[in-house]
Amino acid sequence: MSRIGWQIVIVLLIGGSLACDKTVTRSYQAWVALDGKGPLGLTDPPWDGPDAVVLYRTGHNGVVCFDGFHSKDLHDRLLAKNGKPVIVEYDTFGGSGKVSGYNVLSVDGIMLANGRHVLREDYSAAAGVMRRGEGNASGDDCW
Numbered sequence: 001m002s003r004i005g006w007q008i009v010i011v012l013l014i015g016g017s018l019a020c021d022k023t024v025t026r027s028y029q030a031w032v033a034l035d036g037k038g039p040l041g042l043t044d045p046p047w048d049g050p051d052a053v054v055l056y057r058t059g060h061n062g063v064v065c066f067d068g069f070h071s072k073d074l075h076d077r078l079l080a081k082n083g084k085p086v087i088v089e090y091d092t093f094g095g096s097g098k099v100s101g102y103n104v105l106s107v108d109g110i111m112l113a114n115g116r117h118v119l120r121e122d123y124s125a126a127a128g129v130m131r132r133g134e135g136n137a138s139g140d141d142c143w
Contacts, residue, residue: 030087067104072122074112074123078107103115
């Protein structure tokens with residue numbers, strides 16, 4: 001292979017590896033549920049307790065995506081928003097159109113993370129996907 005040919009291959013490999021670890025910030029409207037009271041017709045909330053915060057939003061294909069926290073600070077700051085929608089920003093990581101991971105960046109303007117780094121331990125979310133009725137739920141349906 002000529003020298004020019006190798007340079008093209010190297011550029012493609014470097015460019016391809018950069019595309020595989022892309023960070024994208026996405027914003028969604030989510031409903032705030034405090035103390036285990038879930039919206040969207042769900043009868044079995046995934047998180048409860050005096051400091052529980054669950055953010056629910058609808059995804060694709062009839063799924064409900066949620067992020068749950070045990071944070072007294074976040075709970076108290078969102079108390080007036082219980083049962084109401086807020087804007088949630090996510091930093092998603094991945095490439096080729098697939099999300100391989102994410103952090104909740106902010107909730108209603110409250111900063112929780114900086115890229116891959118959560119600012120406080122109690123701002124680290126547990127996440128899940130639920131589906132009402134028959135069929136499979138996939139995390140891919142949340143993005």
